[in-house]
Amino acid sequence: MEAYTIEQLHQMFKEDPSRIKTYYMDLFDELTTQQQRTNALVRMTREEALAQLDKLSFDPDDPLSCIPMIVKDNFSTKGVATTASSRMLENYVPFYNATVIDRLYAHGAVMVGKSSMDELAMGGTNKSALTGPVRNPWNLNCIPGGSSGGSAALVASGAVPFALGSDTGDSIRKPAGFCGVVGFKPTWGRISRYGVIPYASSLDHVGAFTRSVADMAIVMEAMAGRDDHDMTSSNRPVPAYYQDLSGNIQGMRIAVIKNICDEVKNPDMLAAMQKALDVFRAKGAVVDEVEMDQQLLLAALPVYTIIANSEATSNHSCLDGIKYGLRVAGETADEVMINSRTAGFSDYIKRRFVLGNLALATENQERMFRKAQRVRRLIVEELNRIYENYDLIVTPVSGNTATPLEEATSNRLSNEYVILENNMVLGNFAGTPSLSLPLGFTDGMPFNIHLMGRIFEEQTVLNAGYALEAELGLKNQCAKGDQ
Amino acid sequence: MEYEAVIGLEVHCELKTKSKMFSAAPVSFGEPYNTQTNAIDLGFTGTMPCLNKKGVEFAIRVCHALHMTIDEVLWFDRKNYYYSDLPKGFQITQDRRPIGRDGYIDIEVDGKTKRIEIERLHMEEDTAKQVHYSNFTLLDYNRAGIPLIEIVTRPTLRSGKEAAAYLEKLRSIFLYTEVSDAKLEEGSMRCDVNISLREKGTTAFGTKTEIKNLNSISNVQKALDFEFHRQAEILENGGKVMQETRRFNEATKETVLMRVKGDAVDYKYYTEPNILPIRLDHQWIEDIKNSLPEFADEREKRYIQTYALPEADAKQLVATKTLSDYYETALKTSQEYKLIANWLLVEVPAYLSKHGETFESMKMQPDQLAKMVTLVSQGTISGKQAKKVFEEMMNTGKDPDVIVEEKGMKQLSDPAAIKAMIEDVLMANPGLVDDYRNGKSRAVGFIVGQVMKASKGQANPALTNQLVVEVLKAKM
Numbered sequence: 007m008e009a010y011t012i013e014q015l016h017q018m019f020k021e022d023p024s025r026i027k028t029y030y031m032d033l034f035d036e037l038t039t040q041q042q043r044t045n046a047l048v049r050m051t052r053e054e055a056l057a058q059l060d061k062l063s064f065d066p067d068d069p070l071s072c073i074p075m076i077v078k079d080n081f082s083t084k085g086v087a088t089t090a091s092s093r094m095l096e097n098y099v100p101f102y103n104a105t106v107i108d109r110l111y112a113h114g115a116v117m118v119g120k121s122s123m124d125e126l127a128m129g130g131t132n133k134s135a136l137t138g139p140v141r142n143p144w145n146l147n148c149i150p151g152g153s154s155g156g157s158a159a160l161v162a163s164g165a166v167p168f169a170l171g172s173d174t175g176d177s178i179r180k181p182a183g184f185c186g187v188v189g190f191k192p193t194w195g196r197i198s199r200y201g202v203i204p205y206a207s208s209l210d211h212v213g214a215f216t217r218s219v220a221d222m223a224i225v226m227e228a229m230a231g232r233d234d235h236d237m238t239s240s241n242r243p244v245p246a247y248y249q250d251l252s253g254n255i256q257g258m259r260i261a262v263i264k265n266i267c268d269e270v271k272n273p274d275m276l277a278a279m280q281k282a283l284d285v286f287r288a289k290g291a292v293v294d295e296v297e298m299d300q301q302l303l304l305a306a307l308p309v310y311t312i313i314a315n316s317e318a319t320s321n322h323s324c325l326d327g328i329k330y331g332l333r334v335a336g337e338t339a340d341e342v343m344i345n346s347r348t349a350g351f352s353d354y355i356k357r358r359f360v361l362g363n364l365a366l367a368t369e370n371q372e373r374m375f376r377k378a379q380r381v382r383r384l385i386v387e388e389l390n391r392i393y394e395n396y397d398l399i400v401t402p403v404s405g406n407t408a409t410p411l412e413e414a415t416s417n418r419l420s421n422e423y424v425i426l427e428n429n430m431v432l433g434n435f436a437g438t439p440s441l442s443l444p445l446g447f448t449d450g451m452p453f454n455i456h457l458m459g460r461i462f463e464e465q466t467v468l469n470a471g472y473a474l475e476a477e478l479g480l481k482n483q484c485a486k487g488d489q
Numbered sequence: 490m491e492y493e494a495v496i497g498l499e500v501h502c503e504l505k506t507k508s509k510m511f512s513a514a515p516v517s518f519g520e521p522y523n524t525q526t527n528a529i530d531l532g533f534t535g536t537m538p539c540l541n542k543k544g545v546e547f548a549i550r551v552c553h554a555l556h557m558t559i560d561e562v563l564w565f566d567r568k569n570y571y572y573s574d575l576p577k578g579f580q581i582t583q584d585r586r587p588i589g590r591d592g593y594i595d596i597e598v599d600g601k602t603k604r605i606e607i608e609r610l611h612m613e614e615d616t617a618k619q620v621h622y623s624n625f626t627l628l629d630y631n632r633a634g635i636p637l638i639e640i641v642t643r644p645t646l647r648s649g650k651e652a653a654a655y656l657e658k659l660r661s662i663f664l665y666t667e668v669s670d671a672k673l674e675e676g677s678m679r680c681d682v683n684i685s686l687r688e689k690g691t692t693a694f695g696t697k698t699e700i701k702n703l704n705s706i707s708n709v710q711k712a713l714d715f716e717f718h719r720q721a722e723i724l725e726n727g728g729k730v731m732q733e734t735r736r737f738n739e740a741t742k743e744t745v746l747m748r749v750k751g752d753a754v755d756y757k758y759y760t761e762p763n764i765l766p767i768r769l770d771h772q773w774i775e776d777i778k779n780s781l782p783e784f785a786d787e788r789e790k791r792y793i794q795t796y797a798l799p800e801a802d803a804k805q806l807v808a809t810k811t812l813s814d815y816y817e818t819a820l821k822t823s824q825e826y827k828l829i830a831n832w833l834l835v836e837v838p839a840y841l842s843k844h845g846e847t848f849e850s851m852k853m854q855p856d857q858l859a860k861m862v863t864l865v866s867q868g869t870i871s872g873k874q875a876k877k878v879f880e881e882m883m884n885t886g887k888d889p890d891v892i893v894e895e896k897g898m899k900q901l902s903d904p905a906a907i908k909a910m911i912e913d914v915l916m917a918n919p920g921l922v923d924d925y926r927n928g929k930s931r932a933v934g935f936i937v938g939q940v941m942k943a944s945k946g947q948a949n950p951a952l953t954n955q956l957v958v959e960v961l962k963a964k965m
Contacts, residue, residue: 207762323578324532339573366757
């Protein structure tokens with residue numbers, strides 16, 4: 007089956023709406039095939055999708071009408087199990103939809119499956135999923151990245167044109183890079199988080215994967231906007247991202263963060279980055295190298311670790327076996343809670359909860375959690391100083407391509423790991439719109455570039471991506487495998 | 490040795506907003522279990538809080554009434570702990586930045602006024618209610634998420650009596666600001682007390698105990714009185730008071746040990762990340778202040794000074810807001826301040842207790858009571874008739890005019906008609922004029938009685954009396 011973008015599918019349905027049904031029949035076959043290759047699905051929602059299609063009439067004016075989507079398994083979906091890839095929620099069926107699910111349904115998008123993720127979105131490999139590791143469609147022996155690994159893999163496999171993800175540190179943008187697709191998280195507050203199983207509320211973002219920037223603009227426009235269920239969602243009107251998409255970046259001021267880029271060693275990646283900057287310059291943008299405070303960059307990862315785990319331990323306190331989710335019997339209510347949580351979470355998650363509790367404990371809070379919050383503010387101020395003179399910040403997504411499934415974890419104390427591999431967390435600290443865009447290949451594996459704008463300037467970021475995408479020839483690339 | 494009690498009170502009050510503090514589920518009582526809830530109240534993962542503006546307004550009303558400094562930026566915190574009745578595994582509350590600080594109320598004990606300092610007032614949400622059975626417990630989430638305010642005093646109270654006076658005053662403020670029905674028996678107002686003893690004249694604090702399960706103001710006083718003697722006895726015998734939580738046993742009127750304060754739970758408070766700090770509109774806060782109703786103290790003062798009511802009557806009227814409101818409404822129809830107060834304080838309670846009815850369900854409307862009092866003062870009906878009209882109003886809720894008309898109760902005040910009746914009595918009893926002439930004043934009473942009998946009690950007694958004397962004198 008051919009891999010279609012949203013735009014292509016919409017054109018096809020518009021020309022002949024009768025093709026919708028047959029397309030979906032092929033799609034479920036394709037999903038089955040890709041599931042066998044990648045193990046990226048927690049469940050296919052074939053029956054629900056067909057029932058929804060029966061009630062839908064194709065709207066030629068809505069680019070999302072009858073478009074299939076994959077939903078990360080931490081988005082609450084009414085009547086469809088939502089596991090967050092955790093044993094704790096293995097049999098949990100929400101009775102309400104996340105706001106973005108309702109919004110996408112209202113546009114006629116059709117959920118065809120729910121995708122695998124790192125347990126409770128905590129992780130960057132997708133190896134901690136309850137349903138087992140997910141494989142990268144470009145090389146089945148490699149990870150797709152995480153935590154939104156299933157969504158990234160399925161979009162990269164060409165099976166669906168878009169998938170939803172969530173991003174707390176880089177959980178959309180990193181797997182987008184490892185799978186060579188477009189990944190985007192807009193400004194914190196631009197899209198409602200209501201109904202998305204949280205990780206760390208102050209860092210959590212809802213976003214998506216697509217295979218083109220134009221498709222991303224379509225999906226963002228449908229999801230963005232104020233939601234009265236999420237008090238942190240913005241009242242600002244949502245611009246027409248898709249209609250206003252333009253490759254004209256004449257005069258755009260672009261800052262490349264030198265001390266992050268300097269950690270890249272791979273010559274293909276270095277060359278590709280230079281090429282991208284040349285494209286920007288050729289199109290009339292001003293590109294400068296800028297240094298960030300090295301101490302702050304080194305602090306970013308520990309700050310993230312403390313804030314994210316502290317918020318996570320509190321956010322997941324509701325998973326106690328009392329009301330829903332896994333329940334293990336006990337003599338007292340306390341025992342039920344202890345037994346359920348002991349059985350429901352993996353050791354890795356428990357370790358994070360211990361860390362979070364340690365940082366929040368009254369005796370430590372000032373020098374751990376609160377200090378981390380203060381350093382976070384310093385980092386945001388540092389970024390804002392750059393934004394005073396520049397519209398866009400550019401960094402690499404990673405210095406590596408997707409690692410093999412069995413590979414030992416990287417040296418977590420090296421500058422390369424601390425500064426380069428986790429640099430996109432800056433976008434979570436500042437809540438800035440942040441795009442991960444296919445940039446090239448090395449050794450047959452894809453890698454991406456990271457573009458980040460000022461808060462609520464999604465259009466600037468999308469336009470820069472659109473301009474670059476037009477010159478790189480990587481739009482709608484996918485890895486379907488031998489068929 | 491003489492001891493002094495140092496008492497601090499923590500009062501929780503449920504706010505009677507239409508919906509919950511952070512969700513749109515309704516706040517209503519007495520409904521079947523788990524019917525007044527939604528995904529947020531049940532702590533479903535992924536849900537987020539949405540602040541109830543009315544809840545904030547109610548909190549501000551009470552802040553104003555307690556003369557507090559209001560923080561114009563709202564901050565909410567998470568109080569993290571695990572308990573089966575706590576749906577989210579944390580409670581949204583205000584830890585570092587309570588909405589109200591540094592307030593006070595004045596209480597009166599044994600004729601002396603004392604200022605009770607209030608440290609803070611903060612907003613939070615209620616937990617689910619545990620419903621215990623012999624070998625299992627059910628959870629009712631109808632209560633989960635109901636807005637609460639918590640008010641904490643400084644340790645300025647010195648006796649159970651003062652604590653009781655403070656609670657009465659606070660309860661009156663909740664009722665007058667119309668934020669709660671403030672019923673201790675039903676848990677819409679809850680009180681935890683802390684008490685420690687120290688030698689009179691010293692300033693250091695002793696070890697305190699906390700007492701829970703206090704479901705009436707009189708129990709608070711009893712528990713504190715008991716605890717004072719218990720602790721005094723320990724100290725007197727050279728013992729040490731342990732820091733512990735005790736429960737009041739209503740049957741024995743004693744406090745009993747619940748748990749010793751060992752390792753206290755660390756609540757790990759931190760700012761709620763899903764509610765960004767909210768800057769309140771200063772004008773809105775002022776508007777709330779300006780629209781506050783008159784409080785009990787002010788009404789009491791007005792009743793005494795302007796209406797010349799006895800102090801006891803004034804106090805009794807304002808003690809219950811509904812009663813005082815009723816009185817206020819009645820005064821719009823009649824200015825017989827004292828007479829209306831008398832009816833409300835004497836006849837109404839007597840009727841209600843005789844018929845087992847409540848003030849809230851009473852049929853007689855304030856304007857009806859006022860109209861009836863006017864009928865008496867204008868001489869349209871007699872005091873005796875008024876009692877009958879009152880009974881009828883209480884029974885049926887009919888207007889006094891209608892009752893008087895229906896029962897033909899109108900007082901006869903026409904002098905000519907009464908004089909005619911007097912003449913009839915004199916004609917039938919010719920000896921009466923002589924009796925009167927001979928100084929037998931009983932004759933007057935006899936004639937009045939006969940006229941009343943002939944008029945079926947409708948003749949105006951005072952007027953009749955006056956006319957009888959007039960007629961007799963004329964015949965002398």
